[in-house]
Amino acid sequence: MHAELALVRADVDAAIARVLDSGVFIGGPEVKSFEQALAQAANVSHAVGVSSGTDALLATLMALGVGPGSEVVTTAFTFFATAGAATRLGARVVFAEIDETTLNLDPRAAASACSDRTRAVIPVHLFGHPATLPATSVPIVEDAAQSLGGPALGGIAATLSFFPTKNVGAVGDAGAVLTNDAALAERITLLRTHGAQPKYHHLVVGGNFRLDAIQAAVLRAKLPHLAAWTARRRLLAQRYLDAFAAAGIPEIRLPPAHPQHAWHQFVVCAQDRNGLRQHLAAAEIGTEIYYPEPLHLQPCFADLGYRPRSLPVTERVVREVIALPLHPSLPEGIPEQVVGQIAAFYRKNGVRPATGNP
DSSP, rough: OHHHHHHTTHHHHHHHHHHHHHHHOOOHHHHHHHHHHHHHHHHHSSSEEEEEHHHHHHHHHHHHTOTTEEEEESSSSSSHHHHHHHHHHOOEEEOOOOOOTSSSOHHHHHHHHHTEEEEEEEBGGGEEEEEEEOOSSSSSSEEETTOTTSSOSSSSEEEEEEOOTTTOOSSSSSSEESSHHHHHHHHHHHBBBBBSSSSTBBOOOOOOOBBBBHHHHHHHHHHGGGGHHHHHHHHHHHHHHHHHHHHTTTEEOOOOOOOOOOOEEEEEEETTHHHHHHHHTTTTTBBBBBBBSOGGGGGGOOOOOOOTTHHHHHHHHHTTTTEEETTTOOTTTTTHHHHHHHHHHHHHHHOOOOOOOO
């Protein structure tokens, strides 16, 4: 059973039963109640539930008029959907460099990449670390898929994913858009149902971006636990940071702490990453690599003209990042055990960890 689901199984079962008994499976009061609860939890005026985090990006960009002839500036170090949504609308994606400390979009590079054709900038709060928003008059759409419970809304909108592995996960695909702009929320609401208002009268060409009632009910059951889960993630992340500081491992570059960090993942940059990963796997410690190939070098974006060394920081980081175990139900002592195994790996390979902060 999924770890997060196990913590709230009774509430989730009751929510699903309530939907099944109601017979209303798409939209309806469950979706409306969830949207209201989500807006309150995120401290925004409007939350619009949609079918996935990808569709949250797609609908928001559609609502902002992104299309052929437009440019969208974003990072190449993110999940594919961030750039894919803009490309699907016929826009040209402009990839800007990342900050090597936060691994987020460098705000100065993003601002410099804007032109008179730019219709949106999409910073990503990668791994839950708040991105610094660029100083620009262009609408900023925050990809907050990994940062629910973290930074407050700073742009015109923030898009959320409730993929099952997110900090609050659905039992399938689901997403939402957060905004304080009433007109934008209204347009996204229109777009998510094929642009129909009323039914069968289509004002614009939208899409089928509707949120299922079961997903809304499940998410509403989980949402009250977000604050406690986020606090637990922050506690575990601090234990990692403390353990690394005590071990002093210069081959590891740590993620910077931030008071609004949601800690979706605890990702470090490591020398000899592949060797380290094999060592941890032998010790039965699971790891993951997000994301092994930067977007600007993906085959589907070859026509954009990027080449190796176009974004040197991004290209170096993708060879170094490794995600260590972090979730609210992580057993006690795991951060210290993981750090101990990492220290042992580098000792074994001829580099003795120094003392003090890395």
